[in-house]
Amino acid sequence: MTRPFTFPGLTTRVVFGHGTLAQVPDEVARLGHHRALVLSTPHQQAEAQALADRLGDRAAGVFAGAVMHTPTDVTDQAIAAFRAANADCVVSLGGGSTTGLGKAIAVRTGADQVVIPTTYAGSEMTDILGETAGGEKTTRRDPEIRPEVVVYDVDLTLTLPLALTVTSALNAIAHAMEGFYAPDRHPVTEALSRDAMPAFRDALPALAKDPQDKKARAKALYAAWGCSLTLGHVTMALHHKLAHVLGGSFGLPHAETHAVLLPHTTAYNEPAVEDLLRPIADTFGYDAAGKGLWHFAKSLNAPLRLSDLGLKEADLDRATEIATKNPYANPRPVTRDGIRHLLQQAFDGRCPA
Numbered sequence: 001m002t003r004p005f006t007f008p009g010l011t012t013r014v015v016f017g018h019g020t021l022a023q024v025p026d027e028v029a030r031l032g033h034h035r036a037l038v039l040s041t042p043h044q045q046a047e048a049q050a051l052a053d054r055l056g057d058r059a060a061g062v063f064a065g066a067v068m069h070t071p072t073d074v075t076d077q078a079i080a081a082f083r084a085a086n087a088d089c090v091v092s093l094g095g096g097s098t099t100g101l102g103k104a105i106a107v108r109t110g111a112d113q114v115v116i117p118t119t120y121a122g123s124e125m126t127d128i129l130g131e132t133a134g135g136e137k138t139t140r141r142d143p144e145i146r147p148e149v150v151v152y153d154v155d156l157t158l159t160l161p162l163a164l165t166v167t168s169a170l171n172a173i174a175h176a177m178e179g180f181y182a183p184d185r186h187p188v189t190e191a192l193s194r195d196a197m198p199a200f201r202d203a204l205p206a207l208a209k210d211p212q213d214k215k216a217r218a219k220a221l222y223a224a225w226g227c228s229l230t231l232g233h234v235t236m237a238l239h240h241k242l243a244h245v246l247g248g249s250f251g252l253p254h255a256e257t258h259a260v261l262l263p264h265t266t267a268y269n270e271p272a273v274e275d276l277l278r279p280i281a282d283t284f285g286y287d288a289a290g291k292g293l294w295h296f297a298k299s300l301n302a303p304l305r306l307s308d309l310g311l312k313e314a315d316l317d318r319a320t321e322i323a324t325k326n327p328y329a330n331p332r333p334v335t336r337d338g339i340r341h342l343l344q345q346a347f348d349g350r351c352p353a
Contacts, residue, residue: 010068
């Protein structure tokens with residue numbers, strides 16, 4: 001018997017394919033805008049300027065100051081640039097840092113967003129904004145945060161470094177993992193998440209051999225879209241709470257932190273929802289979802305230890321306290337001892353039991 005569900009519908013327009021970057025000017029025009037501020041990180045400033053040149057008269061300029069975890073002081077600078085340029089929308093080119101900045105501008109100004117992801121991290125299809133202020137990261141959801149248009153161009157991922165390819169894909173898998181047991185899951189997110197597991201399983205080893213394998217890149221980007229849509233339509237739990245704590249309070253890199261935590265957060269919840277996590281166990285083997293993901297990550301030379309990301313063992317107690325102070329709803333009770341043990345395993349890089 002089919003479980004009752006509520007499907008809120010899809011509001012974001014998606015353009016997917018090879019060479020779709022060329023369609024961005026048309027998408028800006030379709031939204032009725034004439035002054036697009038192009039956003040990027042400093043590392044992708046040249047690509048952002050090239051996109052602004054492509055937009056021609058519809059470009060209001062480039063702001064290339066996006067950084068990890070969307071600090072509010074950077075957002076203030078970007079909004080000043082947005083208003084000084086008399087912009088009427090934002091075009092975000094890059095990964096989660098740039099997407100987050102675009103969302104922060106949009107929710108404060110009402111600007112429409114066109115997002116062009118260049119990684120698999122997956123915040124582009126969501127109504128979620130995580131921001132950092134005073135050494136702490138907070139997250140909120142609002143319909144005004146969700147981008148109006150997302151343009152997926154497979155060709156933009158051909159030069160994505162292999163290390164970031166792997167970590168951002170594991171980040172995407174984390175969205176699907178939590179989506180499998182979310183209380184508000186529905187058949188659309190479940191189907192896309194199931195589809196994403198074998199797509200990533202097959203694409204990532206192929207990309208490890210040839211990072212410019214177009215077929216594998218397309219498969220991975222499709223999987224990332226499905227995981228992003230899941231993230232944007234269901235409630236997240238322990239995994240995302242821990243990632244926000246470690247990123248916002250300890251400055252750990254976003255994708256790498258998700259990648260290290262993923263097997264351990266999966267294993268923590270697996271005893272409570274083993275049947276719901278079965279698609280992961282079936283896809284990655286080892287008769288257990290957490291263990292299968294750890295071995296998959298290891299086979300791809302992904303980071304396995306929080307200690308390698310800059311976290312110190314002395315930080316584990318404080319991280320535990322922050323994570324358990326206001327925990328997200330979770331299928332297994334969140335206890336101090338349980339989270340401290342999880343973080344120790346992730347710190348040491350041990351395969352989860």
